[in-house]
Amino acid sequence: MRYQSKILLALFVLIVPTFFFFLRPNQYWNMHDDMQIIRQLEMEKCLYDGQIPCRWSPDLGFGYGYPLFNFYPPLPYFIGQIFRTIGFSFVVTVKLTAILQIILSAGAMYLLGLALFGPVGGFISAVFYAYAPYRAVNIYVRGAMNEAWASVFFPLIFYFSRNLILDKKFNYKTFIFLSLSISGLLLSHNPMALTFIPFVGVWCLFWLINQTNKLKKILLLTSGGLLGLATTSFYTIPVLLESKLVQIESMFVNYYHYSVHFVSLKQLFISNFWGDGPSVWGINDGMPFMIGYLHWIIPLLLIFYSLYSLFKKSNQGIAKVTLLLGLIGFFAAFMTHQKSGLLWLYLTPIQKIQFPWRFLSHSSFLLAICAGSFGVYFKNKWLISSIIIITIIINWPHYTPITYGPIADSQKLSGLAWQNQITSGIYDYLPKTASTAAKTAALPIIDNINIASPDYTVTGLKTGTDWTFFNLNLTQNATIILSRLAYPGFTITDFGKNITYKIEPELGRFQIDLPAGNHQIYLKLHNTPNRTISNIISLMAIAFILFSLFSSYGRTTNYRSKK
Numbered sequence: 067m068r069y070q071s072k073i074l075l076a077l078f079v080l081i082v083p084t085f086f087f088f089l090r091p092n093q094y095w096n097m098h099d100d101m102q103i104i105r106q107l108e109m110e111k112c113l114y115d116g117q118i119p120c121r122w123s124p125d126l127g128f129g130y131g132y133p134l135f136n137f138y139p140p141l142p143y144f145i146g147q148i149f150r151t152i153g154f155s156f157v158v159t160v161k162l163t164a165i166l167q168i169i170l171s172a173g174a175m176y177l178l179g180l181a182l183f184g185p186v187g188g189f190i191s192a193v194f195y196a197y198a199p200y201r202a203v204n205i206y207v208r209g210a211m212n213e214a215w216a217s218v219f220f221p222l223i224f225y226f227s228r229n230l231i232l233d234k235k236f237n238y239k240t241f242i243f244l245s246l247s248i249s250g251l252l253l254s255h256n257p258m259a260l261t262f263i264p265f266v267g268v269w270c271l272f273w274l275i276n277q278t279n280k281l282k283k284i285l286l287l288t289s290g291g292l293l294g295l296a297t298t299s300f301y302t303i304p305v306l307l308e309s310k311l312v313q314i315e316s317m318f319v320n321y322y323h324y325s326v327h328f329v330s331l332k333q334l335f336i337s338n339f340w341g342d343g344p345s346v347w348g349i350n351d352g353m354p355f356m357i358g359y360l361h362w363i364i365p366l367l368l369i370f371y372s373l374y375s376l377f378k379k380s381n382q383g384i385a386k387v388t389l390l391l392g393l394i395g396f397f398a399a400f401m402t403h404q405k406s407g408l409l410w411l412y413l414t415p416i417q418k419i420q421f422p423w424r425f426l427s428h429s430s431f432l433l434a435i436c437a438g439s440f441g442v443y444f445k446n447k448w449l450i451s452s453i454i455i456i457t458i459i460i461n462w463p464h465y466t467p468i469t470y471g472p473i474a475d476s477q478k479l480s481g482l483a484w485q486n487q488i489t490s491g492i493y494d495y496l497p498k499t500a501s502t503a504a505k506t507a508a509l510p511i512i513d514n515i516n517i518a519s520p521d522y523t524v525t526g527l528k529t530g531t532d533w534t535f536f537n538l539n540l541t542q543n544a545t546i547i548l549s550r551l552a553y554p555g556f557t558i559t560d561f562g563k564n565i566t567y568k569i570e571p572e573l574g575r576f577q578i579d580l581p582a583g584n585h586q587i588y589l590k591l592h593n594t595p596n597r598t599i600s601n602i603i604s605l606m607a608i609a610f611i612l613f614s615l616f617s618s619y620g621r622t623t624n625y626r627s628k629k
Contacts (some may be wrong), residue, residue, distance in 0.1 A: 097209025248294025393433030500574030
């Protein structure tokens with residue numbers, strides 16, 4: 067145990083360079099997806115306003131709002147809110163969330179590598195995982211925090227699924243933690259969850275082959291997956307059933323069509339180019355897509371060595387798992403190349419991940435585990451140390467952003483920076499009732515009224531994340547267009563009584579006709595039946611998990627006390 071503690075301490079020290087930039091005070095970096103702060107702000111507003119789960123983000127879409135977290139995975143922002151509640155700024159919160167992700171993913175990989183290849187093998191796998199170039203791309207170039215967080219749960223799902231299969235007796239904790247790991251992946255990144263299914267399927271089949279009670283184990287794995295899915299129902303059910311209500315088509319056409327973003331063999335295996343430009347058609351991309359020199363050379367050598375070991379009938383267990391991981395790891399890399407185009411053409415669901423090079427997340431994970439067997443095959447500490455040091459030296463420069471500088475919350479949440487954030491991706495989740503997105507900022511509550519002031523007055527205006535209240539006095543009949551986008555679940559009441567509304571065709575805003583007199587208007591987003599059912603399923607699943615964990619803890623405590 068003391069030996070493993072020393073290894074974990076050494077691992078932590080060695081991965082500090084991967085997040086050293088985040089320890090610099092007042093420094094922030096340019097990233098492709100520079101929406102981290104505004105998303106965190108919208109999540110915070112939701113939680114403080116009691117909109118749980120968060121579905122409507124009021125500031126986005128140029129202030130008209132749209133259902134961001136109805137479709138966008140919320141986990142990184144749940145975690146970020148912990149730091150915000152403690153009192154950290156938004157800028158620091160984004161950096162701390164990134165640091166935590168790096169540490170947890172390395173720790174999760176060590177846990178898996180330890181189970182497969184022992185402490186040294188786990189150490190090698192964790193270092194390779196922490197220093198995989200594509201993971202630096204996600205954090206320091208793309209700013210793809212959700213995709214980065216998905217990498218925490220890949221090793222955990224492999225670890226707990228393997229344990230669930232190999233354990234002779236049913237272990238509640240293993241079952242629950244597998245479910246929670248699946249939940250974590252689903253709440254981190256949809257495309258990563260979708261494309262991870264085949265790899266975890268092959269992994270489970272590998273360990274099921276020699277099991278006598280295969281059906282029971284398959285049922286346990288399926289149940290764990292369903293429990294993980296149930297836990298995230300508040301998010302996954304609306305994604306499945308309500309995506310047809312918003313204009314997500316723009317995410318998969320033209321520049322975002324998968325066929326534009328295949329990479330070359332040179333980019334994968336030879337190039338060491340580093341940049342923060344865009345992904346473009348052809349091989350002149352402004353961003354890097356390398357696997358990493360030692361990240362593919364070591365696994366390739368281990369594949370051949372494993373074949374040799376199988377021929378010699380030595381280390382057969384290690385050889386088989388190494389061979390499996392290496393082969394599917396290189397298959398994941400193959401999925402980033404044009405030659406895999408036929409698979410992309412016929413496996414239509416994977417087209418929704420937009421960028422084939424996203425398979426580098428899986429390749430980085432699988433090849434990093436494969437590398438861990440080096441510690442079993444070759445026990446020379448100087449050779450192992452040399453490989454680790456070379457890996458760090460080659461990849462360390464990637465873990466610093468190319469463009470960065472001092473910035474504060476006040477600067478990110480005002481002026482042009484604010485406008486850029488609330489309009490970025492404005493078509494991504496725009497309700498289909500709108501024919502176009504807003505080109506100018508929304509007015510406080512009334513965008514248009516067909517009578518002039520002072521023939522109407524607005525008083526007592528109050529607004530939250532998914533509701534607005536105001537008093538309106540009209541001297542004559544009026545048609546009013548509210549500065550809010552219509553979306554299923556919204557209701558409008560006047561002195562507590564529901565009133566009908568129309569949806570104006572341009573921006574998809576609420577339009578109401580009111581007679582002369584006093585009015586008390588309340589606009590509120592309510593749960594649809596789909597959202598209500600999904601919330602109930604999640605609550606029941608969470609209650610079951612908590613009950614199971616407490617029951618398991620109680621049984622363990624009683625057993626120890628009897629001993």
